[in-house]
Amino acid sequence: MATPQRRPERFLAYSTAGTQRDLARDAREQPWWDEHAAFIDGLVAEGFIQLGGPLDEEGGGFLVVMAQNEVEARERLQHDPWYAHDILALVWVKRWRIFIDTWEATSGA
DSSP, rough: OOOOOOEEEEEEEEEETTTOTTTOOOOEEESTTTHHHHHHHHHHHHTOOEEEEETTTTEEEEEEEEEESHHHHHHHTOHHHHTTTEEEEEEEEEEEEOSSOOOOHHTTT
16 A cells, blocks of 8 residues: 655745846846746646745745655756756755744735
């Protein structure tokens, strides 16, 4: 009998600006934007990325992702064209257990 797969857990992924990031330009004006956006949209459609966005002043960003473990999260993200072309640099991925969640109540969803 097959071992049941664990339920995915939530992880935070933090990235900083890579060496090729132009901090004078908006995220959508960076090289490889269309490829990056398509890659991210695919992960959102799969349910892997739950929430994310840029840190405008420093050129990095945060993603909230669902994965079995940190290794899976890193492996899925490493194919982002922005990491490959050093627009972003992945700094860390950490498991995040939420104890407080008032998002739905306050977001009007």
